[in-house]
Amino acid sequence: QVQLVESGGGLVQAGGSLRLSCTASGRTFSNYAMGWFRQTSGKEREFVATITSSGTVTSYADSAKDRFTISRNNAKTTVYLQMNSLKPEDTAVYYCVATPADSDRRVYVRAISYDYWGQGTQVTVSS
Numbered sequence: 001q002v003q004l005v006e007s008g009g010g011l012v013q014a015g016g017s018l019r020l021s022c023t024a025s026g027r028t029f030s031n032y033a034m035g036w037f038r039q040t041s042g043k044e045r046e047f048v049a050t051i052t053s054s055g056t057v058t059s060y061a062d063s064a065k066d067r068f069t070i071s072r073n074n075a076k077t078t079v080y081l082q083m084n085s086l087k088p089e090d091t092a093v094y095y096c097v098a099t100p101a102d103s104d105r106r107v108y109v110r111a112i113s114y115d116y117w118g119q120g121t122q123v124t125v126s127s
Contacts, residue, residue, distance in 0.1 A: 002026050002116045004096045012086055016125075020081040022096030022118055027079040030054070033101040033108055036070065036081050038092035038123075045111050048094070049081060052104045059107040063089075063116030086125045093120040 008020040020036070035050035049060045049070040058070050069082040079096065097114035106115065 002028075002032075002098060004098060004116055004118035006094065006096045006118045006121040009094060009123045011126065012122045014086060014088055014125055014127050015080070016086050017084045018086065018123060020083070020094055020096075020121060020123075022079045022081075024077045024079075024096075024098060026077070030074040030098075031100060032098045033106070034072055035097045035101055035108065035114065036072075036079075037095045037097055037111060038090075039095065039120075040092045045095070046092075047109045047111070050107050050109060051079065052107060053101045054104045056104060057107060059109060061109075085099040086123075087098070088125050088127045090125050091123060095120045 003025040006022045010062050018043035037045045037049040038048050039045045044115040047061050051058045051070045055072045067085045072079040099114045
């Protein structure tokens with residue numbers, strides 16, 4: 001099946017920035033909607049951002065708007081999450097997700113919508 005590998009997590013001071021990357025296997029990457037979820041210990045997975053298969057439409061959680069930017073490079077089969085103005089409450093394991101899409105105008109914000117999940121990368125923001 002499709003494999004997703006995240007990278008770019010780490011420790012950063014509040015107000016700093018990180019860029020997460022997710023590289024996908026397979027030649028059908030351009031047909032997949034992509035996204036990011038995050039999870040803190042003891043809590044359920046939380047939607048962060050998503051991008052349509054062609055990269056023309058994006059959607060963000062309220063907590064991520066105006067601070068995070070999702071983008072993709074289909075030639076490199078990679079999706080990115082640029083995170084600016086980080087806050088301690090952003091601390092979590094961040095997961096890259098993917099699912100086949102039949103319309104570039106449809107966005108997916110529920111965890112159940114995604115067929116494939118990466119292993120996660122830890123982001124820690126100190127105060």
